Amino acid sequence: MDRLETMKAFVTVAELGSFTKAAEKLATSNQLVSKYVSQFEEQLGVRLFNRTTRRVHLTQEGEQCLQHAIHILDSVHDMENHFGEIQKAAKGLLHISAPVSFSTLHLAPLIRDFKKQYPEVGVNLELSDRKVDVIEEGFDVTLRIGHLKSSSLIAKKIAPVRLVLCAAPSYIEKYGAPTHPKELNNSHFLHYSYMDYSASENPLMKVLRASSQSNQSGLAANNGEMLMAAAIAGEGYILQPTFIVGEALKQGNLKTMLNDFELETMGLYAVYPHRKLLAPKLRAFIDFISSYFGDPPYWDHY
Known part of the structure; x- marks a missing residue:
């Protein structure tokens, strides 16, 4: 009752x-x-x-x-x-900036469900992996991934973001599963060019930093999905967030390596200019996205 x-x-x-x-x-x-x-x-x-x-x-x-x-x-x-x-009261056009891969993989259902609940709110979504200036470029909110530094902006954590080192089963079968980062083959690292490899003193990150600087014959790209496809094909190993590789891990197309050296968890944040006097359309979006992905987020269920 x-x-x-x-x-x-x-x-x-x-x-x-x-x-x-x-x-x-x-x-x-x-x-x-x-x-x-x-x-x-x-x-x-x-x-x-x-x-x-x-x-x-x-x-x-x-x-x-x-x-x-x-x-x-x-x-x-x-x-x-x-x-x-x-x-x-939530109405009007909401300008949102968000990372490319995260958006293509996970944001479309959220926008669809948000629009169903708030039909009078329009959404103008710009996908970019660069760090946009929320105020100067006229965005209501931007989604950012990482360890955010102190600023005058408000950052609300939406979900944890884990980075995992992984490779195809065929790659691991051919080259073996490393037990320490030093055993990794530098020339096989498929590295994301926007990654800040200097941000951690984790032993794994130290090795990947050296690999990204010295590897002139490997593959670098500014798109994680492309790197994942190369890894699934057995071309090397990648360090990518689970929101990109989670499904491939679930399907067995990739396997994690060196789990004992996993990097510190980052976060997905909604960043916006002010805490007080939020426009109803923005407050509605922040409240909606805050619980949408689950805890832990559904992409970590592999």
């Missing part, structure tokens, strides 16, 4: 002093109101009313419970009004 309904029935009976009057106000039957109140008493394990043939009176426990119940119902009412107003 719905706890809010039982609580609402209890408060109405307490305020009106009558099950019959409470039933009339709630547009339901006397029997159902009585059932709700009894259920509420069972949930709490206390008697809330002393009943007589003419009137019902709150017990001492009922007096205490009434204040809590009123506060809870008022809070729920305020929350419903708050989000109802956002949904009604």
Whole structure:
């Protein structure tokens, strides 16, 4: 039975002093109101009313419970009004910047579901892996991946982002599974050209940093999906976020290596100019995306 309904029935009976009057106000039957109140008493394990043939009176426990119940119902009412107003008021064009691979793999369903809930909000989405200037370039919000430095912008973490080293089973079968980063073949590293390899002192990152600087005959690209395709074909190993390689890992097309040397988890952030006085369209989007991908995010379920 719905706890809010039982609580609402209890408060109405307490305020009106009558099950019959409470039933009339709630547009339901006397029997159902009585059932709700009894259920509420069972949930709490206390008697809330002393009943007589003419009137019902709150017990001492009922007096205490009434204040809590009123506060809870008022809070729920305020929350419903708050989000109802956002949904009604959210309108206009929302300018969003987001990373290319993340967007092509994961953002389309989110935008579709967001538009269903907020049909009066238009979305102008620009895909780019460069670090855009949110204010100067006129974006309402940008999605960024990494370890964000302190700035005047507001950054809300949306989801964790894990980086994993992986290769095709055929590559591992041919060259063996390394037990330490030093065993990696530098010339086989398929490296992402936008990666900041100086950002960590992890032993794995140190080796990959040297590989990216010294490897003149390998493959470098500014697109993780292209690098993943090369890795699946057995051309080398990659360091990529699980939101790109998660499905390939799930299907067995790639396998992780050197898990004991996994890098510090990064984050997917929504970055926007101000915390206060957010436009309803932006507040609606931030609230919507905050819980959309799950915890842990669905791409880590492999």
